[in-house]
Amino acid sequence: MPHAHRAAAVVTLLLLVAGAILLSAAPRDPAAIRFAGVSLLWWYAGIAPVAGAVMTIAALLTSRR
Amino acid sequence: MTALAALTPWLGPALLACVAAHAFSGDADAPVIVLLAVAAPLLALLRRSHGASLDRSSLIIAGPGLALLLWANALILVELARLIGIDRAAAALAAGALALIPLVVGGADDDWSGVIAACGVAGAAVAIALVGAAIGLPPWTAWTRAASRPALVFNESSLWVTQGNALPRSTTLEFTEVHRVTAVTAGTYRLIERDGGALAVRERQLNGGEALTLRPGDALLLQAGARVRFETGKRIPGPIPSGVSWSQPHASARPRAAVRMVGLAVTVIGAAVALVAPCRTRTLAIGGPLAVLAFALAGAVWGIYAMYAAPDLSVGAGPLTALVQLPPLVVEAHWAPSIVILIGVALLALYTAASCGLWHRMRDLAIPWSRRGLARLTWGIAVTLAAAAAWSSSPDPWTILLLGCGFLTSTVAAPALASTHPTARRIGMIAGATIFVLAAAVLAVRAPALGVTSIALIAGPVAWLTTLLMSRRV
Numbered sequence: 001m002p003h004a005h006r007a008a009a010v011v012t013l014l015l016l017v018a019g020a021i022l023l024s025a026a027p028r029d030p031a032a033i034r035f036a037g038v039s040l041l042w043w044y045a046g047i048a049p050v051a052g053a054v055m056t057i058a059a060l061l062t063s064r065r
Numbered sequence: 066m067t068a069l070a071a072l073t074p075w076l077g078p079a080l081l082a083c084v085a086a087h088a089f090s091g092d093a094d095a096p097v098i099v100l101l102a103v104a105a106p107l108l109a110l111l112r113r114s115h116g117a118s119l120d121r122s123s124l125i126i127a128g129p130g131l132a133l134l135l136w137a138n139a140l141i142l143v144e145l146a147r148l149i150g151i152d153r154a155a156a157a158l159a160a161g162a163l164a165l166i167p168l169v170v171g172g173a174d175d176d177w178s179g180v181i182a183a184c185g186v187a188g189a190a191v192a193i194a195l196v197g198a199a200i201g202l203p204p205w206t207a208w209t210r211a212a213s214r215p216a217l218v219f220n221e222s223s224l225w226v227t228q229g230n231a232l233p234r235s236t237t238l239e240f241t242e243v244h245r246v247t248a249v250t251a252g253t254y255r256l257i258e259r260d261g262g263a264l265a266v267r268e269r270q271l272n273g274g275e276a277l278t279l280r281p282g283d284a285l286l287l288q289a290g291a292r293v294r295f296e297t298g299k300r301i302p303g304p305i306p307s308g309v310s311w312s313q314p315h316a317s318a319r320p321r322a323a324v325r326m327v328g329l330a331v332t333v334i335g336a337a338v339a340l341v342a343p344c345r346t347r348t349l350a351i352g353g354p355l356a357v358l359a360f361a362l363a364g365a366v367w368g369i370y371a372m373y374a375a376p377d378l379s380v381g382a383g384p385l386t387a388l389v390q391l392p393p394l395v396v397e398a399h400w401a402p403s404i405v406i407l408i409g410v411a412l413l414a415l416y417t418a419a420s421c422g423l424w425h426r427m428r429d430l431a432i433p434w435s436r437r438g439l440a441r442l443t444w445g446i447a448v449t450l451a452a453a454a455a456w457s458s459s460p461d462p463w464t465i466l467l468l469g470c471g472f473l474t475s476t477v478a479a480p481a482l483a484s485t486h487p488t489a490r491r492i493g494m495i496a497g498a499t500i501f502v503l504a505a506a507v508l509a510v511r512a513p514a515l516g517v518t519s520i521a522l523i524a525g526p527v528a529w530l531t532t533l534l535m536s537r538r539v
Binding site: 039 | 093094095096097101102103104113205206208209212313319322327330334344350351353355362
């Protein structure tokens, strides 16, 4: 199901974006909680794009020409 | 078309500089901007097809959006030229000439622009890696140390303390402690003094070497080019008093912040859908996503390193401050010019590739006209207008970038997502463009605090809904 991979990657990317918006706009400021000195939102901004890029590469490589 | 070539309109110098500038200034939206800079083009790349076919109105309605994006990128080139001492008019002329390159060589093979973009991204990534090596800290440690500073102060080696420095544009600096500012060049300095609740504006004529003392709450209006010196160990005047406030910026009211960020997401993702062609081939499928990832993360890391190593650069910072002015401060003197040249060449490569990508989109929009030379003529007009605008004014490139993105979201992406019917799409495009212009005018006058991102949040859904309703009627 080659198109399913693309759809899964699209949904993942949209969820990653929605997660960032929810995190930064959530009450009690969870985005400011620090792990190893760096705020949660910046960890998210560093790791989520990598996850998104990996998903996209996987989807593009497995999709039908 | 390879994934890299499809991404070229996205990988412009304006986006790289704006990501770096937002990370440097501690903007509350900076992490979301970094994520969107990666996620939005990847979403567009993953689409199965471009959607509906275009008609003649597409060129007329969507063309201004492409011209706005070209203007934003040209502004970065003009700023780069200013920093290295090149005349503004010459820089705008060069920006125009570079944007016309695809007309000369683009006919043979479109994919070469992807290679140029890859070189630009690699140049920016290598330059920041060299800066990171010179600093000797990974970006997360630099972030942690910058964020834990109780106050951002001028150190004894700061250019603002040793020789004095000049601001590129008129700036008002607010002071939170007693600070003695020395004029290096003679001129008239406007002092805004706070006396109880009242404000008093005084003008002081100072010769070179004369100083004036500012008290907490006072502000100093510095004209562009006025060279001044600050005191060692005193707080850096500006909106970021400490590392804590940089790392935890005071966000606006939560509902408004949420609306702003949703607007930002709609604006950026919609623009990516309008600009980036879907990837239908596996050729270089890895290169495209990796390039966009390196591009956005390099921008963010530039901003973080700049705040760690040289927070005094925030005084009157421009869009390229973090990118161009950081290396000479952290890298050994004989290496610094090479890194500045590398980042300059990378920005030029990104500009050229982005221009090619925008030209390809303009050419696609002109296809329904079936008139030889029309695409070239339209692109020539867009380039002329963008270069003239970059020469005659210097607005914030981020604002222009968002206006262009918002316009493309409202006129191209929203109608295309709603229906494939040409007539319905045309009406949706007209509705999107009209509402976008009206909303921009109303928000600029009545509610500027809502920001540019709110415009597409209004116009985009209207265009989508109009297209959907019209597709059911026609």
